[in-house]
Amino acid sequence: MRSVLVSxxxxxxxxxxxxxxxxxxxxxxxxxxxxxxxxxxRTGFLQGVHxxxxxxxxxxxxxxxSQFEADAAHTExxxxxxxKTEAVDLCLSxxxxxxxxxxxxxxxxxxxxxxxSRHGRAxxxxxxxxAPSCGDCHGSHAILPRTDPRSPVHPARxxxxxxxxxxxxxxxxxxxxxxxxxxxxxxxxxxxxxxGHNERAANCASCHGSHSALPPGVLEIPNVCGKCHxxxxxxxxxxxxxxxxxxxxxxxxxxxxxANHETTMPPLSExxxxxxxxxxxxxxxxxxxxxxxxxxxxxxxxxxxxRDALHILAEAGExxxxxxxxxxTVETHLRELLVQAHALEPEALDDLVRRISSLSTEIGERADxxxxxxxERQLLAIPAWVLLVFGILLALRKRRKLVAPVEDSSVGQxxxxxx
Amino acid sequence: MTESDQNKGRSRILKxxxxxxxxxxxxxxxxxxxxYGPIEDxxxxxxxxxxxxxxxxxxxxxxxxxxxxxxxxxxxxLVLTGVMLSFYYRPSTVEAYPSLQYLESEITxxxxxxxxxxxxxxxxxxxxxxxxxxxxxxxTYRAPRETTWLMGIMxxxxxxxxxxxxxxxxxxxxxxxxxxxxxxxxAKYPVVGGLLSRLFSVDEFVSGATLSxxxxxxxxxxxxxxxxxxxxxxxxxxxxxxxxEGDVSGEGEPFFPHHMLRQLVVALITLAVLITxxxxxxxxxxxxxxxxxxxGELPALGFPVLILVGAxxxxxxIGLYGLPLLLIALAALPLVARTGESAFTRRPxxxxxxxxxLLLLMVxxxxxxxxxxxxxxxxx
Numbered sequence: 001m002r003s004v005l006v007s008x009x010x011x012x013x014x015x016x017x018x019x020x021x022x023x024x025x026x027x028x029x030x031x032x033x034x035x036x037x038x039x040x041x042r043t044g045f046l047q048g049v050h051x052x053x054x055x056x057x058x059x060x061x062x063x064x065x066s067q068f069e070a071d072a073a074h075t076e077x078x079x080x081x082x083x084k085t086e087a088v089d090l091c092l093s094x095x096x097x098x099x100x101x102x103x104x105x106x107x108x109x110x111x112x113x114x115x116x117s118r119h120g121r122a123x124x125x126x127x128x129x130x131a132p133s134c135g136d137c138h139g140s141h142a143i144l145p146r147t148d149p150r151s152p153v154h155p156a157r158x159x160x161x162x163x164x165x166x167x168x169x170x171x172x173x174x175x176x177x178x179x180x181x182x183x184x185x186x187x188x189x190x191x192x193x194x195x196g197h198n199e200r201a202a203n204c205a206s207c208h209g210s211h212s213a214l215p216p217g218v219l220e221i222p223n224v225c226g227k228c229h230x231x232x233x234x235x236x237x238x239x240x241x242x243x244x245x246x247x248x249x250x251x252x253x254x255x256x257x258x259a260n261h262e263t264t265m266p267p268l269s270e271x272x273x274x275x276x277x278x279x280x281x282x283x284x285x286x287x288x289x290x291x292x293x294x295x296x297x298x299x300x301x302x303x304x305x306x307r308d309a310l311h312i313l314a315e316a317g318e319x320x321x322x323x324x325x326x327x328x329t330v331e332t333h334l335r336e337l338l339v340q341a342h343a344l345e346p347e348a349l350d351d352l353v354r355r356i357s358s359l360s361t362e363i364g365e366r367a368d369x370x371x372x373x374x375x376e377r378q379l380l381a382i383p384a385w386v387l388l389v390f391g392i393l394l395a396l397r398k399r400r401k402l403v404a405p406v407e408d409s410s411v412g413q414x415x416x417x418x419x
Numbered sequence: 420m421t422e423s424d425q426n427k428g429r430s431r432i433l434k435x436x437x438x439x440x441x442x443x444x445x446x447x448x449x450x451x452x453x454x455y456g457p458i459e460d461x462x463x464x465x466x467x468x469x470x471x472x473x474x475x476x477x478x479x480x481x482x483x484x485x486x487x488x489x490x491x492x493x494x495x496x497l498v499l500t501g502v503m504l505s506f507y508y509r510p511s512t513v514e515a516y517p518s519l520q521y522l523e524s525e526i527t528x529x530x531x532x533x534x535x536x537x538x539x540x541x542x543x544x545x546x547x548x549x550x551x552x553x554x555x556x557x558x559t560y561r562a563p564r565e566t567t568w569l570m571g572i573m574x575x576x577x578x579x580x581x582x583x584x585x586x587x588x589x590x591x592x593x594x595x596x597x598x599x600x601x602x603x604x605x606a607k608y609p610v611v612g613g614l615l616s617r618l619f620s621v622d623e624f625v626s627g628a629t630l631s632x633x634x635x636x637x638x639x640x641x642x643x644x645x646x647x648x649x650x651x652x653x654x655x656x657x658x659x660x661x662x663x664e665g666d667v668s669g670e671g672e673p674f675f676p677h678h679m680l681r682q683l684v685v686a687l688i689t690l691a692v693l694i695t696x697x698x699x700x701x702x703x704x705x706x707x708x709x710x711x712x713x714x715g716e717l718p719a720l721g722f723p724v725l726i727l728v729g730a731x732x733x734x735x736x737i738g739l740y741g742l743p744l745l746l747i748a749l750a751a752l753p754l755v756a757r758t759g760e761s762a763f764t765r766r767p768x769x770x771x772x773x774x775x776x777l778l779l780l781m782v783x784x785x786x787x788x789x790x791x792x793x794x795x796x797x798x799x
Contacts, residue, residue, distance in 0.1 A: 316523070316524070317530075318523075318524050319520050319521075377530065377531075377701075378698045378699055380694060381694060385691050388687045388690070391684070391687040396684070398676070402677055403672070403677070
């Protein structure tokens with residue numbers, strides 16, 4: 001009797017958490033029998049965004065959930081696993097509907113939008129089943145909001161999700177590169193997102209879009225980059241590359257100097273050589289590139305001189321409130337300089353470079369004073385050692401006088417060898 | 420003749436004083452080690468003074484006996500510069516760092532006081548160790564000088580406590596995080612470790628309360644301990660005199676002025692070295708202490724902190740347990756070797772222990788010189 005009681009308590013205590021979880025998610029065992037058999041989908045679905053919003057298995061799959069027998073349950077318009085195109089229609093039936101989406105602050109996704117993407121065209125028009133459907137990116141049962149780090153469409157996981165197809169040559173159209181992920185990981189964006197955990201850094205969808213995913217056109221690129229790099233965009237359009245527009249051979253977009261996936265800032269000492277990769281060496285543009293490089297390098301050198309001087313002042317225990325403000329201004333100007341450099345006009349930078357240099361000199365001058373003080377302090381060692389030598393000579397002379405007449409010579413010699 | 424006339428002129432009051440007062444009043448200078456040898460309490464003052472100052476030391480006393488004096492001299496320098504620093508230093512998290520900046524850049528020779536204090540703290544441990552080495556080598560820790568020896572070991576520990584409590588006071592990143600590391604390591608000792616660590620850190624992390632407690636320990640508690648131990652150390656030396664060494668026996672030179680001149684030379688050299696070190700290798704200011712930023716690198720500044728941090732870094736607790744155990748073993752030396760040979764070749768246990776001690780110090784020093792690894796935040 002007792003053993004039965006104990007074992008039933010043990011069984012109950014093991015079962016109860018699972019039951020309570022289901023009840024909390026809005027299920028009643030008697031009314032809802034799908035998960036009794038489909039246990040493999042239960043956990044994922046319960047964690048997903050739909051289960052908490054009253055959307056149940058039957059809303060997508062039909063059937064009669066009050067029946068416990070499989071045959072009886074799989075009636076009344078039951079749909080089992082569905083095709084990719086059927087899935088798109090099913091999802092859009094709710095997600096394309098503005099009144100339904102408004103309450104969740106979600107933008108509705110329309111079929112037109114999906115059809116604009118190469119994914120949509122390949123799937124819905126060309127019936128290419130290698131093309132992704134909704135579930136390929138979002139998951140099918142465990143559908144999580146994109147703010148959830150477990151979601152495949154979370155900013156930090158999008159690159160991995162996209163590359164699950166795009167790094168596989170058998171799944172992308174012929175001629176499309178498959179090394180975008182590696183390139184992106186090396187880029188400033190990739191480093192910022194993956195190492196710096198900056199979720200606002202650009203992932204695939206930031207430039208290509210999500211449901212309407214498509215590579216941006218050449219003339220669109222400055223605007224695409226400009227979504228984040230707003231000041232650079234403005235300056236770029238003031239300069240010759242931005243002004244060239246569609247008239248020349250398609251325009252000179254950001255990617256001409258910064259690459260598309262492996263987006264990095266070229267080393268400042270190589271600005272000139274980036275220019276001559278298109279322009280001829282010695283041409284006016286080539287010369288301007290070298291001048292630009294020189295301006296930027298001069299400003300950068302002044303900036304690092306200011307940093308060194310600040311370090312000297314701090315280590316020497318000087319109060320550096322004023323200098324810190326000056327140094328902050330130097331850093332701000334340096335950033336501004338790199339933005340302004342996109343206008344590609346070396347003369348336009350003169351003023352900024354001059355301001356950086358003068359601030360750096362001001363900090364440096366104080367550091368020079370401290371260095372000079374340090375040298376003066378070291379001079380103190382001279383009187384210290386002079387005093388020492390005199391003191392020792394006097395003391396030893398006195399000792400010799402004291403020792404000589406009183407003690408016999410053997411003690412004196414003993415002292416001598418010991419010292 | 421003129422000399423005796425002068426003496427007659429100045430000594431009327433002195434003579435009265437000498438005759439009216441007996442040697443008991445000399446207990447104060449004796450406390451500070453300024454007199455040499457036992458004196459009879461009931462001698463007239465002048466006679467007692469002369470008897471004490473002129474007392475002849477054993478013939479074996481020479482330059483190697485000057486390191487104890489150098490340690491004492493450095494202690495006095497530390498007291499003097501410490502008092503001067505306390506005129507400007509403010510022991511609070513907000514004011515500590517700026518008050519030292521002010522001392523360094525605004526006060527005339529403020530920098531000299533600060534850096535001499537820093538370097539004297541390093542040198543005092545070094546000279547104390549050399550003094551210890553001399554005592555072990557000559558075997559003068561044995562009866563009847565066991566207590567003197569024990570006081571000496573306790574003085575060494577007190578000096579290390581001074582160094583560790585003073586290290587936090589500049590309140591920069593290096594001070595802050597080395598202290599955090601030190602308190603974490605202290606907590607590793609069984610039974611009392613956690614308790615002691617908690618007693619000094621007060622808070623969950625090194626905070627203003629910790630700074631107050633370190634400051635009070637550094638400027639109030641430890642100076643009294645030092646005074647007590649030093650006076651006992653000196654009293655006992657006065658009582659027992661300097662030991663005769665093996666083959667060299669008999670009376671040598673008087674304490675004053677002969678040996679005092681030796682001490683003067685050593686003190687002058689020490690002072691010149693201190694000023695030079697202070698002027699050429701000032702202790703730099705780290706960034707202000709910031710409990711929310713672990714510094715990229717954590718240099719240990721000063722010879723004693725290098726040794727302590729290095730000892731804590733050694734694997735398997737070699738340093739953590741080895742250093743205190745060896746100190747206890749060294750303190751217990753007189754119990755083991757109460758009698759026997761004074762030549763160091765005939766004292767293998769003592770020399771072996773001391774060699775082990777030196778080896779551990781060297782290894783710790785090397786380990787301490789390595790790149791500083793900042794402590795893991797909150798990890799014990």
